[in-house]
Amino acid sequence: MNSTSIHQSLFFLAICLSLAGCAGTKVLEVDANRFPVPLMSQNAVSLGVLLDDDIRSFVHKETIEKKGSWEVVLGPVQQTLFTNLSTGVFESFEFVNTTSAPHLDGVLKPTIKEVQFSLPSQTRSNYYEVWIRYDFELFDREGGQVGQWSLPAYGKANKNNFGSKSVGLQEAALAACRDAMAFFSINFAKEPAVYKWLTAGKPLMPKAPPQEAEEDAQEDAESEPTSTTPTTGTTT
């Protein structure tokens, strides 16, 4: 192989590598060291926090035309986020694996329902923006549901402050996580269902007796006969 063909091969390789670089997925991770412990009077409640596998491994994947593919990795930071959040907001807490925890007052189960983001070129603004919607469920100590609510969080980062798209979006994602923490800590005790439960002394929630539940299910089935007929597939 002469030197000209070696140069041509190297040039071709360089082009291929740069194209591969452009087409690759950009993976954004949030810095878990930037979640402070909320400074506030703690709520007199001892809660279990249930982080299931879905939230612990949550990754938002999105492909934007002409801008490539993106992955916003939020799962791994949830443990730190909820540790710091719970340290500031609750009198005591621990991580649990089920919705019932007889030695505590109740269990909080957060879920990430939705994530969206936008680039400045999409919105014709100066901002990278990230939206995260958390859903929270609160259970009494025996697993009865106290209430559930949604928490939309928003974070932005000015493109003039950050050199690259990845860093800008990372900063916006971090801001959205901090916004969720801020909003949760200020409003936790004001959520109507939580407020009612706390002021009532954190009682066990009434559960529908199993017999009644069965009767209800039967009634539903009788009142909506069409819903029991399968529209697709086969039954045995």
Place this chain on the structure above:
Amino acid sequence: MQNHHQLQSAANKLPVAVCVVAACFALSGCVTATVQQVRETTTSMTTDDAIVVMGRRNRPSQSESELDFVDCVARNVAAGEDGVQVITEQQFVDAMFPWFEPRTAPLNTNELPELLKQPVLAERLREIGLKYLVWLEGNTRRTAQSGSMSCSLTPGGGGCFGFLTWEKDSSYEASIWDAHSAKTAGRVSSDAAGTSYMPALVVPIPIIARVQSQACTSLAGQLKQFVQSGS
């Protein structure tokens, strides 16, 4: 022998090249800056007192201050023999979390007393010795530009030809809140404008007007005076 001549020739050109580079750095465009202040209450600081300089970020806005400008003002207020103690924005926001996040930060001084009613917040403010909170708004924009320049690279060498000019305008306002009395102490504004040029005859020579830097220095100087003493 030929190599020796080439080395000598290169050595002769080196001081010229250094002079050109030095001249480029020394050249800077003219900037006009104006600083104004409005005082509403008397101010004073002791050696234990500190201030924090923060950018307003409650909503997406065209007038959000650049992070480097906020840093520049904070650094300049702290610098010098007459410098005052400054807490960085990130340190303050983290220390007061969640009360000074974009969605939760107070928008005016009326909201401060309610915030300071919380014993833990009042205690933390005492710990960090915060006396004044300075909110910055405004930014630097390129307002006009004209001219053209083209550069080419050939096997025999390369170069640029043309002339570019652009204008930048900085406009910033600082609102100073007294964290002890929960009242607005006053406002300081800084406006600066300047034109930069870049003539190119083979080599482009940038003559940059440092508009944002001038606005930062002027604003920081005035802020320092404002908070230290005045009635």
